[in-house]
Amino acid sequence: MIEIEVERLDGIPVARPRGDIDAANASTVREQLAACLDVDTDKLVVDLGETRYVDSAGIDMLFRLGERLRQRRATLLLVIPGDSQLQRLATIVALPSALPVCETVAQALGGCVRESGA
Amino acid sequence: MDVDADLGQGQREAVEDGSAAGAGLGPPASGAEQAERRLEHMREVAAPSLGYLSLEQMLSEMLERIRDELRADTAVLLLLDEDRGVLVARAARGLEEEVRQGVQVPLARGFAGRVAAKAQPVIIDDLNHADVVNPLLRQKGIRSLLGVPVRVEGRVIGVLHVGTLHQRRFVQEDIALLEIASDRAALAIDNARSVEQRAVTEIMQRTLLPEALPQIPGLRFSAKYLPAGTTVRIGGDWYDVFQLPSGRLSLVIGDVVGRGVLAASVMAEIRTALRAYLMEGHELSQAMSLLNELLVAMGRNRSATAAIIELDLESGELASVSAGHLPALVIEADGSSRFLEVPPGVPLGISLHARYERRRDQLPVGATLRLYSDGLVERRGEAIDEGLARLGSAAQAAAAAEDASFADRVYRRLVDETSVEDDIALLAVESLPLGPSLQLTLDAQPGVLAGLRSTLGRWLASEGVAENELFDITLATSEAAANAVEHAYRAEQATFLVSCEHEAHSVRVAVRDRGRWRDARSYGRGRGLSIMRALMDTVEIERGEDGTTVVLTKRLATGAA
Numbered sequence: 230m231i232e233i234e235v236e237r238l239d240g241i242p243v244a245r246p247r248g249d250i251d252a253a254n255a256s257t258v259r260e261q262l263a264a265c266l267d268v269d270t271d272k273l274v275v276d277l278g279e280t281r282y283v284d285s286a287g288i289d290m291l292f293r294l295g296e297r298l299r300q301r302r303a304t305l306l307l308v309i310p311g312d313s314q315l316q317r318l319a320t321i322v323a324l325p326s327a328l329p330v331c332e333t334v335a336q337a338l339g340g341c342v343r344e345s346g347a
Numbered sequence: 348m349d350v351d352a353d354l355g356q357g358q359r360e361a362v363e364d365g366s367a368a369g370a371g372l373g374p375p376a377s378g379a380e381q382a383e384r385r386l387e388h389m390r391e392v393a394a395p396s397l398g399y400l401s402l403e404q405m406l407s408e409m410l411e412r413i414r415d416e417l418r419a420d421t422a423v424l425l426l427l428d429e430d431r432g433v434l435v436a437r438a439a440r441g442l443e444e445e446v447r448q449g450v451q452v453p454l455a456r457g458f459a460g461r462v463a464a465k466a467q468p469v470i471i472d473d474l475n476h477a478d479v480v481n482p483l484l485r486q487k488g489i490r491s492l493l494g495v496p497v498r499v500e501g502r503v504i505g506v507l508h509v510g511t512l513h514q515r516r517f518v519q520e521d522i523a524l525l526e527i528a529s530d531r532a533a534l535a536i537d538n539a540r541s542v543e544q545r546a547v548t549e550i551m552q553r554t555l556l557p558e559a560l561p562q563i564p565g566l567r568f569s570a571k572y573l574p575a576g577t578t579v580r581i582g583g584d585w586y587d588v589f590q591l592p593s594g595r596l597s598l599v600i601g602d603v604v605g606r607g608v609l610a611a612s613v614m615a616e617i618r619t620a621l622r623a624y625l626m627e628g629h630e631l632s633q634a635m636s637l638l639n640e641l642l643v644a645m646g647r648n649r650s651a652t653a654a655i656i657e658l659d660l661e662s663g664e665l666a667s668v669s670a671g672h673l674p675a676l677v678i679e680a681d682g683s684s685r686f687l688e689v690p691p692g693v694p695l696g697i698s699l700h701a702r703y704e705r706r707r708d709q710l711p712v713g714a715t716l717r718l719y720s721d722g723l724v725e726r727r728g729e730a731i732d733e734g735l736a737r738l739g740s741a742a743q744a745a746a747a748a749e750d751a752s753f754a755d756r757v758y759r760r761l762v763d764e765t766s767v768e769d770d771i772a773l774l775a776v777e778s779l780p781l782g783p784s785l786q787l788t789l790d791a792q793p794g795v796l797a798g799l800r801s802t803l804g805r806w807l808a809s810e811g812v813a814e815n816e817l818f819d820i821t822l823a824t825s826e827a828a829a830n831a832v833e834h835a836y837r838a839e840q841a842t843f844l845v846s847c848e849h850e851a852h853s854v855r856v857a858v859r860d861r862g863r864w865r866d867a868r869s870y871g872r873g874r875g876l877s878i879m880r881a882l883m884d885t886v887e888i889e890r891g892e893d894g895t896t897v898v899l900t901k902r903l904a905t906g907a908a
Binding site for chain 2: 253321
């Protein structure tokens with residue numbers, strides 16, 4: 230029900246959901262995102278630049294996905310534009326405490342050093 | 348051979364047979380009274396009491412009565428298939444194999460073919476001396492035949508014939524009786540056909556057009572559909588409107604080249620395909636490309652024009668893409684109008700390499716968007732610009748009136764129904780100001796959340812609520828609604844209510860369900876509650892006997908009142 234655009238930049242899969250992530254689609258989105266990660270990569274970038282709302286089910290999904298990737302010795306990197314409403318939400322739910330959150334895709338590809346573990 | 352090139356010895360055209368007509372009215376025993384009674388019986392072969400039967404059953408019943416009345420052994424009705432120029436056996440008595448074997452007689456050949464081609468009664472006194480196309484007649488041992496044309500409004504639509512196993516000289520009275528029966532049959536067939544056609548058309552129309560226009564607070568939809576022609580009321584034009592999983596609204600208008608049932612069937616296929624592409628989440632220009640590829644692949648030399656407009660209910664932002672379709676019209680709140688600018692695009696089904704470009708625009712509150720097909724503006728011998736100009740002024744005039752739906756008003760100004768040369772489809776969306784309160788009743792299922800957020804966002808924006816407050820209130824309400832969905836008791840068709848009020852620098856939202864609020868134990872639900880608390884000023888959960896109400900309030904920091 231939600232389109233997720235996937236491209237590879239520097240060999241790293243970058244997934245861009247087009248639309249909101251909520252209770253209606255969170256589990257589908259998680260499966261689709263998890264499927265983007267293949268054996269030869271240890272990073273998955275999820276760009277939320279085209280996403281307006283992520284509800285608690287969506288946030289929950291991102292935490293779980295991060296955990297799942299960690300178990301596979303891979304890292305989930307989130308891209309949330311700095312001046313966005315979503316950025317405020319990320320802070321409210323302490324998303325950066327569990328996952329690296331970057332402001333741009335370029336930062337994420339570079340390892341997201343600055344924001345990581347804030 | 349079965350080929351019947353000429354009238355055989357035993358075959359005569361009834362009109363030339365003065366002797367038969369003059370040979371006295373029927374068998375010696377029959378007086379004028381009896382003849383009258385037979386005529387009366389024959390007039391009743393298609394009595395209204397047969398009206399409840401299907402056409403097949405009715406024809407079969409009629410043939411039985413005809414056979415009795417004419418004391419014949421067989422009675423057969425063949426109907427003309429005009430496209431293929433053949434007569435097809437539709438009902439038979441005493442010669443049921445004709446129907447079972449699907450006997451077809453080419454026009455102007457064989458006995459029945461000759462009756463139809465000449466549009467006159469034909470008699471075969473002795474089949475042994477005549478050539479017939481249909482071997483069944485001979486196999487069955489039929490000796491004599493009488494056939495008359497079945498006519499509707501002077502046009503031959505079939506042939507009715509009776510036969511006897513013994514040799515018989517059919518006389519004028521027999522012809523008269525069979526002709527009466529044939530008239531009755533013609534009437535019944537014609538009625539049944541038009542009833543059948545109406546039913547098919549109605550079913551197709553119901554399937555092809557949206558059952559109902561969406562009910563979305565703050566938007567008013569109207570639509571008009573008028574196919575060209577008077578007999579088959581369906582055509583290749585279509586419109587569609589539906590809410591996407593993202594909460595955005597999809598508006599589609601299109602026009603398959605051609606008319607009637609054939610164009611309608613292509614339309615039905617591509618309308619459904621486009622809906623599927625869009626519902627799957629394909630971006631507009633991509634959905635249009637996929638539709639183009641589909642139509643090319645269908646390979647039926649069919650082309651179509653179409654326009655898709657996606658409306659973000661919250662922001663009023665429009666995205667549109669066109670495949671050779673006329674530009675949509677926007678009538679602003681002040682009455683001025685303009686056409687939506689979008690690259691024209693190649694019509695669908697022409698080139699596999701066609702590319703479609705999306706253009707963005709805005710539909711402010713108070714404005715109206717109109718999508719239409721070319722039948723609305725095109726007149727024979729007139730440049731399209733003149734038609735577009737006429738549409739613009741009609742739409743402005745209609746915007747000022749209030750007596751009927753917008754689509755109806757524009758339509759009445761532009762179209763003289765008696766002169767419709769092409770299909771017309773018209774879809775209008777008016778963006779209405781929302782009042783200081785908003786009431787929604789929603790199905791208790793997660794799919795409604797996106798639509799709730801966009802409607803609520805739209806209402807908050809129209810109330811002048813600032814961007815970040817809009818985000819907070821909308822997301823918090825969505826959380827409360829997700830709880831209502833999750834906790835709605837398992838009754839089917841459960842609904843929940845969302846009511847919102849804006850007063851004195853604050854917004855109050857109540858989400859009321861009929862389920863039990865469960866303790867916020869699990870990870871996700873706990874987060875939902877903390878998100879609501881972080882985003883809103885107050886969050887109250889009222890647990891009642893018959894359900895739970897979550898009341899959220901937020902004071903507005905900025906100037907909105």
